[in-house]
Amino acid sequence: MDECAHGASGVDLRLDRAHSARIYDYFLGGRTNFAADREAAAKVLGVFPAAQLAARVNREFMHRATRALARAGTRQWLDIGTGIPTSPNLHEVAQEVAPEARVVYTDNDPIVLAHAAALLRSHPEGRTAYVQADVTDPAAVLSAPELLGTLDLSRPVVLSLNALLHFVDDERGGGAHAVVEHFKRALPPGSVLAVTHATADFAPEALAEVTAIYRAAGTPVRLRDRAEFARFFDGWELLEPGITLSHRWRPDDPRDVAAVSAAEASCYAAVARKP
Template identity: 85%
Template sequence: MSEYEHGSSGVDLRLDRAHSARIYDYFLGGRTNFAADREAAGQVLGVFPAAQLAARVNREFMHRATRALASGGMRQWLDIGTGIPTPPNLHEVAQGIAPEARVVYTDNDPIVLAHAAALLCSRPEGRTAYVQADVTDPSAVLSAPQLRRTLDLARPVALSLNALLHFVDDEQGGGAHAIVECFKRALPPGSTLAVSHATADFAPEALAKVTAIYRAAGTVVRPRDRAEFARFFDGWELMEPGITVSHRWRPDDPLRAGRFTDAEVSCYAAVARKP
């Protein structure tokens, strides 16, 4: 079963301007990107040649974290900052292990809304839903009818914030850490938090140039260091291997992961559980 909010029609998708979701789609090998996006992606690759590798490694972390949680008994997910659908999507990974899994996708981007139907091909035993909402307004996300009809917030929920929080500045919604705390408080014990986040800890000059390119395209990017990243998990119990660079979080192929450097990936990742 599936449902989503259609939203208003006639939205201007501004295809003449580069957009972070479409740039990411390009790095992942998707087809929902246009000339302005590919031009910006080329600029990013010019200063950070590993950007495409970093994007794909980050996506693979989401797949591994989802599999690990589903194998451990998790059956509900709230994925915020979903982005343009790129198979396998989170529900496909979760329902591959637990067909009854329920997933709510959330994004504030009309580009994602235009492609939301691809997120709703749930197995009949489970359910998916799509909510058009902004992470900077947690109450709007948590009170959305689609979410309430799909998830039972009295039971554990896996909150997925994959490659999202570095697009939230410290002035938005009280700041990224305050926003995450709002979601954490709303979830019951046994819930989990999976986060991946860009960092300049390993390649500061390159990440400064990448940040400037995104800002020129109208998108705020705020890489965070390890201490700032760790704050997202305050009060929760980190799962092994704790905070690490995303390719080192339970790699399927340790030999392959060992071929990547931390500077190439430049993204922290971790999963924690609410006690």
């Protein structure tokens, strides 16, 4: 393989196989995707034509939630499952409101590591860092020197888990709920949990086919219903409007809600604070 196929880290990025991060990048209109990724994306769009729209409104939720929390005084974020950088990234949104904001990005994917430099261009008053780690090993994430040198874990932190947990099955790390509980216990009062998660509640047949396409590409997907999604927030106080669909969480323009159906979004979203 050529140098591009191995990335900046020298790791084989296996460009001949579709990858979930690059498929998502394609749906967002990015350029870090290749023929195998576009082929898989075309299959997804064939059974779920709203996939690009769903990806876009999920990303827009992250922007709105980050902006709202920064305006409310939050200054620290831990973003796990960061994915391939797509501007504006979380730190760019947060630092637009609060230049001193600090953000730690985490992913276990060498593809993301190869592009991590884009995540480290912090505003001079703030700081960003990148941790190469797996969400299913919370202890490794929380003890990483890059994290401890950037965030003060005695002060509130936003734990951002956008479009990640549906890639965590119920076996790895004790299951997605056990993983989230570990992080929740480690964070101080006043911390915030912001999550989006794909669901088959509104388009079960199409999402079942999407799941099969990802599985065939080597990426298991575990879709969860509303009750399973709600469990991630047990013991924490949901912020208004509570559990909703990604495009319905504090929309910038009410017309944006009417423009997207529940089946097209097919993604739950919520933000909660630790009492």
